[in-house]
Amino acid sequence: MASSPAPVNAAAMQRRARIMRAVNVPMRAVLSLPFPTPLSGNLMLISYTGRKTGKAYRQPVSYARDGDTLLTPGGGRWTVNLAGGRAVRLRLRGRDVPARADLVSDPGEVERLLGIIAAGNPRATRFIPIPRRADGRLDPDALGAAISHGFRIVRWHLAEAGVR
Numbered sequence: 001m002a003s004s005p006a007p008v009n010a011a012a013m014q015r016r017a018r019i020m021r022a023v024n025v026p027m028r029a030v031l032s033l034p035f036p037t038p039l040s041g042n043l044m045l046i047s048y049t050g051r052k053t054g055k056a057y058r059q060p061v062s063y064a065r066d067g068d069t070l071l072t073p074g075g076g077r078w079t080v081n082l083a084g085g086r087a088v089r090l091r092l093r094g095r096d097v098p099a100r101a102d103l104v105s106d107p108g109e110v111e112r113l114l115g116i117i118a119a120g121n122p123r124a125t126r127f128i129p130i131p132r133r134a135d136g137r138l139d140p141d142a143l144g145a146a147i148s149h150g151f152r153i154v155r156w157h158l159a160e161a162g163v164r
Helices: 010-031 077-082 107-120 122-127 140-148
Strands: 043-049 056-062 064-066 069-074 087-092 095-104 152-158
Touching (some): 010 043, 064 107, 069 122, 077 095, 077 152, 087 152, 107 122
Antiparallel strands (some): 043 056, 043 087, 064 069, 069 152, 087 095
């Protein structure tokens, strides 16, 4: 029997967005430090420029390693600024690292990469509102709806070889 997604509570989503905006302020400071911290093992700071506004943004995001790439679940408007493989700067474990973003939207690949993220950074799964079926697979209807509303996996290709 498939589980159905919980109804969207607009007030709860707005409350969560306000909390995240407030939490992001100190997180930016901690992730900007010139040395690794316990938080930088699963979080990094991305710096990018808005496509339309030209405004500079710095946003903390979770990540998990997948070989020579990093993976981030992304479901906000910020991901549209990464389309087309635009170059970004990551603050990764106290170092600035150039990278290129690849937005993954194929449902099968998204599910596979979410499995890698869950194994490498289990906390990141709390922010992925896609229910699982009894067999452990993601609900295909909910996954399709999430992707149609902009959910992506961001695959970060690090410009430097051997970055750890």
